[in-house]
Amino acid sequence: MSADVILFFLFGGLAVLGALSLVLQRHPIHSALSLILVMAALAVLYLLLGAEFIAAIQIIVYAGAIMVLFVFVIMLLNAGEEERTDLSRVTRYLGLPVATALLVETGWLLYRAWPGDVGVVPDRLVGRTGAVGRMLFTEYVLPFELTSVVILIAILGAVVLAKKER
Amino acid sequence: MVPVSYYLVLSAVLFGLGVIGFLLKRNLITIFMCIELMLNAVNLAFVAFAHSWEVLSGHIFVFFVIVIAAAEAAVGLAIIIVIFRNRGSLNVERINFLKW
């Protein structure tokens, strides 16, 4: 059991626990915090995969800004706990089969994966930030500039939508 | 040596849990958070493959997914606020407009 396998199972397990908690908790604020836990665990997994820049961006943008937005809205709207009701028909006839299908697929992947072939070795993190930055500004510069337009539109949309009518 | 398939299984489990939450939960914000969980699961798959095949385009794609998720979260939450203001509840079973 080398260190990377232990770390993978530790943080992978943490991510799955967070996801379970997200689905099973009643109050949305607890779900939000579970999602932050999932994102933090995923950031560590990205570090294990050598994606240091993506791990940092995950923490700064996803866990540090997007989830703050979620927590803000939950706090402002004072969304209370969910009531316990029976499963609806949609859930029973669509949700559970889909969930079962996905779980079966997972099991099949696990069964196929046991002879570990293509390995993922957490090598020494070698300055990928520079390489990602260079690619963003040479090969993928058009999507990069387009995302700035998308964010501008999103800001405008959010401001216009959430404005109080006078 | 962690095989790629382990990361893929983890990604599938997280995605599956996101789908379950999306279909079972009744609070609008929680449903939205399950969408974010699904996006995160997909990001993990991208990064795992990027490492396994030693290309950086996986990282670039994850970057764009995160940015678009941010924009989507902003607009989605604005819409949720408007819905709450107009309907007074975040329960999706009470926001079935088409049945007036």
Add this chain to the structure above:
Amino acid sequence: MTDWVTNHPELVIAVVKIALLLFVLLTAIAYVVWFERKVIAHIQARWGPYRVGPHGLLQPLADGLKFLFKEDIVPANLSSRFLYLLAPFLAVSLALLAVAVIPFGPEFEVLGTPTGFWIADINIALLFVLGVTSLTVYSVALAGWSSNSKYPLLGALRSTAQMISYELALTLSVIGVLLLAGSLSLREIVEQQSGRLWGVLPNWYIFPQFVAFICFFISSIAETNRAPFDLAEAETELVAGFHTEYSSMKFAMFFLAEYAHIFTASFLATVLFFGGWRSPFPETPFWQWTQYFPAVAAALLGAYFVLDTFRHAHSALHRGLMTLIGMALLGAGAVLALVPPLLLLVQGPFWFIAKTVAFLFVFVWIRATLPRFRYDQLMAFGWKFLLPLAVLNIIVTSLALVWPVE
């Protein structure tokens, strides 16, 4: 067991460094409260803590004991008891985490293993610190919301909005330094600030990036909720803001976290703009005598303590303590002056600490001098002035870097 230890010396060294840094940092945070009270008092023409120990030096100890013995009250109808208890814990752990990547000095060798005056040297150190800063917003938001009371909630919402607004300006102002240094690793950024600029000034990033420094400094004052940006915790406005419902140790944790953030902001300002652990004097043989500054500083401080014993001391305890501390400092100064390897080792941390103390003084000075911002003035300043200024700085820096020089 012992041969595992000798085979992995880096782990032992890392543990020792962590323990040392935590001890020094926590003591420093306690004493920066003393420092702040003394400086504000002298600016306001009074004396500040004076009786508890010589020059009030035992005041932090007394405050710590007070916090320990206070009654720990947990309100009855909280929105969530778990979050109420989690918030101060989160605040302190995040505040102390950010210090792990700051380089306090150059690299050196201990028992044959190369190491340095830092706990971790990662090549995304700057992003790490920014990430930890963006996570501290949660401790404020959760503390305010879980208290289930209107003043904490309002204070938390205002404080959170303020912190996320100024976080943008902070991140953008740092990009100018990143463009010049070419690396996100803080150790690398300090290494790049060596040499002289135009022969006479040290090659620190404050000179090309003056605008960015102003932006960074103002944003970090706003990020740490310090005056004049402390509307969210002003007593006349919101009782005590997000930590109204907290008592004794939990309040002490928030207090500790706030001062740890001030330390982190000072450390970052030193590393990014003022050359970190580099001496402002050139490293030529002509200026070799400036290496004795640490020894002279220790000796002068020790002499002051010894000579002041009979002027201000109230009791035998004070006199004894002051004489003891004075003699210890004099001894340290003498040892430093006489043992050259030790003197060279101490150079880096000495200059780092000197610059950090200067920044702490400026933080406290600004608090004592400026009146508070109103909330809308605060938000307008962050979004409409600092953010465009930071973006302008990035544009000008990038243009200056790629402008074709014939």
